[in-house]
Amino acid sequence: MKKIYSTLGIIGLASLIVGGILSLAQTVILIVSFSCMTLGVVGYGYELHKHHKNGVYQNKLSSRGFTAWVLGLILCVFYILLYFYSSYLEPIIRLFDPLSANLSGEPATQWFVYGCLYTFSILVFGIKFLFKYRGNSYQQIRTLSVMFFQFIFAFFLPEIMARLHGDIPYYDFKNIWPLNYYQFEGWRVKQFVSSGGLGIGLLLFSVLSIFVISPILTYKFGKRWYCSWVCGCGALAETAGDTFRHLSDKSVKAWKLERWLIHVVLGFAILMTVAVVYSYLRSDYSKYLIRRQDFLWFILAVNGLLLFYLLKIKKSFLAKDARNGILLFGILLGGFVCYGLIAEPKHLFLLQSETLRKSYSFMIGSMFSGVVGTGFYPIFGSRVWCRFGCPMAAILGMQQKLFSKFKITTNGGQCISCGNCSTYCEMGIDVKSYAQRGENIVRSSCVGCGICSAVCPRGVLRLENDSPSGKLKNPLFMTGNTYSLNTDVLNKK
Amino acid sequence: MKKLVIIGNGIAGTTLARWVRKLSDFEIEMVSDESPLFYSRTALMYIFMGDVKLQDTYGYPEVFFEKNNIKLIHARAEHIDTTQKTILLKKEGTSFETSYDYLVIATGSKPTFYNWPNQNAKGVQGFYHLDDLQELEENAKHAKNAVLVGGGLIGIELAEMLQRRAINTYFLIREKWYWNGVLPDCDAQLLTSYIAEECPGLALETSLDKIEVNTQNEVIGVTTTTGESIACDLVGIATGVHPNIDWLKETSIETDKGVLINAHFETNIKDVFAIGDCAQHKMPPKDRRNVEAVWYTGRIMGETLARHLCLEPSVYAPGPWFNSAKFFELEYQTYGLVSSDRMKKENEIHFQCVLDSTNHKWITIALDQNNNTFLGINSFGIRLRHEVFEQWLIEKKTSDFIVNNMTKALFDPEFFKDYSQDIQKAYKRYKNEKNI
Numbered sequence: 001m002k003k004i005y006s007t008l009g010i011i012g013l014a015s016l017i018v019g020g021i022l023s024l025a026q027t028v029i030l031i032v033s034f035s036c037m038t039l040g041v042v043g044y045g046y047e048l049h050k051h052h053k054n055g056v057y058q059n060k061l062s063s064r065g066f067t068a069w070v071l072g073l074i075l076c077v078f079y080i081l082l083y084f085y086s087s088y089l090e091p092i093i094r095l096f097d098p099l100s101a102n103l104s105g106e107p108a109t110q111w112f113v114y115g116c117l118y119t120f121s122i123l124v125f126g127i128k129f130l131f132k133y134r135g136n137s138y139q140q141i142r143t144l145s146v147m148f149f150q151f152i153f154a155f156f157l158p159e160i161m162a163r164l165h166g167d168i169p170y171y172d173f174k175n176i177w178p179l180n181y182y183q184f185e186g187w188r189v190k191q192f193v194s195s196g197g198l199g200i201g202l203l204l205f206s207v208l209s210i211f212v213i214s215p216i217l218t219y220k221f222g223k224r225w226y227c228s229w230v231c232g233c234g235a236l237a238e239t240a241g242d243t244f245r246h247l248s249d250k251s252v253k254a255w256k257l258e259r260w261l262i263h264v265v266l267g268f269a270i271l272m273t274v275a276v277v278y279s280y281l282r283s284d285y286s287k288y289l290i291r292r293q294d295f296l297w298f299i300l301a302v303n304g305l306l307l308f309y310l311l312k313i314k315k316s317f318l319a320k321d322a323r324n325g326i327l328l329f330g331i332l333l334g335g336f337v338c339y340g341l342i343a344e345p346k347h348l349f350l351l352q353s354e355t356l357r358k359s360y361s362f363m364i365g366s367m368f369s370g371v372v373g374t375g376f377y378p379i380f381g382s383r384v385w386c387r388f389g390c391p392m393a394a395i396l397g398m399q400q401k402l403f404s405k406f407k408i409t410t411n412g413g414q415c416i417s418c419g420n421c422s423t424y425c426e427m428g429i430d431v432k433s434y435a436q437r438g439e440n441i442v443r444s445s446c447v448g449c450g451i452c453s454a455v456c457p458r459g460v461l462r463l464e465n466d467s468p469s470g471k472l473k474n475p476l477f478m479t480g481n482t483y484s485l486n487t488d489v490l491n492k493k
Numbered sequence: 494m495k496k497l498v499i500i501g502n503g504i505a506g507t508t509l510a511r512w513v514r515k516l517s518d519f520e521i522e523m524v525s526d527e528s529p530l531f532y533s534r535t536a537l538m539y540i541f542m543g544d545v546k547l548q549d550t551y552g553y554p555e556v557f558f559e560k561n562n563i564k565l566i567h568a569r570a571e572h573i574d575t576t577q578k579t580i581l582l583k584k585e586g587t588s589f590e591t592s593y594d595y596l597v598i599a600t601g602s603k604p605t606f607y608n609w610p611n612q613n614a615k616g617v618q619g620f621y622h623l624d625d626l627q628e629l630e631e632n633a634k635h636a637k638n639a640v641l642v643g644g645g646l647i648g649i650e651l652a653e654m655l656q657r658r659a660i661n662t663y664f665l666i667r668e669k670w671y672w673n674g675v676l677p678d679c680d681a682q683l684l685t686s687y688i689a690e691e692c693p694g695l696a697l698e699t700s701l702d703k704i705e706v707n708t709q710n711e712v713i714g715v716t717t718t719t720g721e722s723i724a725c726d727l728v729g730i731a732t733g734v735h736p737n738i739d740w741l742k743e744t745s746i747e748t749d750k751g752v753l754i755n756a757h758f759e760t761n762i763k764d765v766f767a768i769g770d771c772a773q774h775k776m777p778p779k780d781r782r783n784v785e786a787v788w789y790t791g792r793i794m795g796e797t798l799a800r801h802l803c804l805e806p807s808v809y810a811p812g813p814w815f816n817s818a819k820f821f822e823l824e825y826q827t828y829g830l831v832s833s834d835r836m837k838k839e840n841e842i843h844f845q846c847v848l849d850s851t852n853h854k855w856i857t858i859a860l861d862q863n864n865n866t867f868l869g870i871n872s873f874g875i876r877l878r879h880e881v882f883e884q885w886l887i888e889k890k891t892s893d894f895i896v897n898n899m900t901k902a903l904f905d906p907e908f909f910k911d912y913s914q915d916i917q918k919a920y921k922r923y924k925n926e927k928n929i
Binding site for chain 1 (some may be wrong): 506512533535539542543544545549551552553556569573622657732788789792793794797800807810812815817818824826852866876877878880881883904905906907909910913
């Protein structure tokens, strides 16, 4: 049965491509193709409903076999065409014209097609996921949430808003800076401001999301409120990427790379955004409500406060190399901002802001998050971007580590070191290494998907929003040994 | 500097090595013939089912042992000279020796076969050792029908594994219900009906009589104790395990079922200790068996012996009993003692509460009918907190208290149903009926 459903899905996808190339009747092809794909994926999911794990290492697609490489190649080519050579996708894009016309009244663009396919994947693979984790309410509700946010906030509302308010730029409420690195680019801000109350409201909301809404939610629930409940990248990883979650690299080496890489990207995103905003603001109030100087003072103040908070108040939470990195970046940013305040140069960071923006958009926005992040799902697992690259995840991760109530609790001494939790951790966290020592898991990269808890055969792991203090329990011996209750002897030693 | 040699790198030996390293500067050598690295035996089934890979089941990576200066020797211990304090090791035909100041035997168990005719035929196997996994992989390749013998935890693992490979499985259980020797009848009955759904070839009160082979000494079928003939090409023997100590027969170390030890894990020979499945306690703690073949007890013995060797004289003092298992998709946890009907004392009564009959969720609480003391709990399909129950058991809480405070002990994921109200109501009815 599974084979039949897989074939049906592939036929659906193929008919989309063939239909496009032969320019057959748009509506018919769309309906046929999407019905086949839906039926294929959902039917496959139904077949899975009994067991969470279906021998992923005995299936070529999910164990880096031939089909996995083929799929990876196809996805990479698709992303490269999408970002850099979209004219080759033209036949397929035209298929979506009727749909686009119905929604926004405009002909389809490559981004509209991408949005459709992306949202469609999340919805159908979401249904597959719902079947697979039947009986697990956390997984059910979480998956319905990502499906909802993708469909309504990322797909439906922006299109409708474009129809009602033609001059408002495409805005997805849940896509927060710095994941949405272009949010404060000149042309967008100009459009927001010029479209009146609603536009300014949206702009304010996006600033509020960064500094107020997201820290509060992360404090209460951990970064999962975003990464595995709301975010579009997370949504695709959790649904379409579920088959590949176990392929994440669990080695210490990968962890070390992750710590550096993700924060370097964050630094890059911050510098780029500051440079871009600086470049279009003026030194008087002629164009915007704030001047260059005001913006630079604001950045200087945030920079100073953050340095004080991270290096002084939360010193004990951060490793030495992390503190050094933060200090270095803080001095760099602060130095340039001071230079900007004193000299008012044309380019804040010596380079043209446009160069910074373009290289970020190419290297991070397209190559990293798209081609590598999604194209390599079948090879490196589903969360490569979220783990190694996403600057939003970096910020939320710091908040999670420093002040969130969230943790994964280990249930006393019940762990049997079977390794299911670590295997199925899409973020490459070696969950078992904590659980088998009776320690709770507090890792900045944890997106709180809850799969470790779902696949644990002995009921050892539970995601909890407890109090921020006492998150790290570090017992002498594990629960179950009378000596674990008495730590005096060890303390003496 | 003392030198500690541990024979066996299972959970007991590895836990010991890890804690001795934390608490002392002993030189540590760990000898194992089975696997170069400590792996989780309970996860063998997941490797077979393709859910994890062997390296995923390693407790610690190789660098962990290097970093902590624990020397791993992948060789077979052949003999111990307790007067010279040396061990004869053998690897690929070459023999060599190592000496010790302290020696710890932690060689675990091996499957028990009951001398059935043709039990050495091709296609007949136990499932315990890493090599057994390899053998099963071979045997299962072309198998269409399999017979499993023995209604314990390994039997149920095998049943799940073979079902996942779509091999038609007959599961022979000697008892009236599955795991009847451990669980009270009320739990064993519900569990058995669940298992019958998952494994339709379940046969109760049936055991293995004879194994039939062809001229190539390959298994072709079995005859059961009820006289039935079943054609099969694979026979899984899961009729229990016993301490793996045959190799000690030639030494002066005193053994019975297992290596005999006192409460400090000391054998009759000075500086020789035994822990884990292979050890037999001469004076087991109250309510405990003298041989405990359980992951958790192996770990506790390892922790305690490390404490004994490095900190101060310590005796085996496990906290309240706990255990866990998984029967197909049904999780089981237990805290305290819920005795089987056969073993239970007169004052022990069982309150069973079915929480969800279609999804197989229930709990059974054992209590003392005279003074309402809480004795233990079995939970099926719902998760409970270990620390909370340990504390309640140490404090000897009443079962009234347990039932009224159940919310604190629930460990199911968020958004799962909180069954504590249902349990309270059912408990009230139960008390009225029983007049207690």
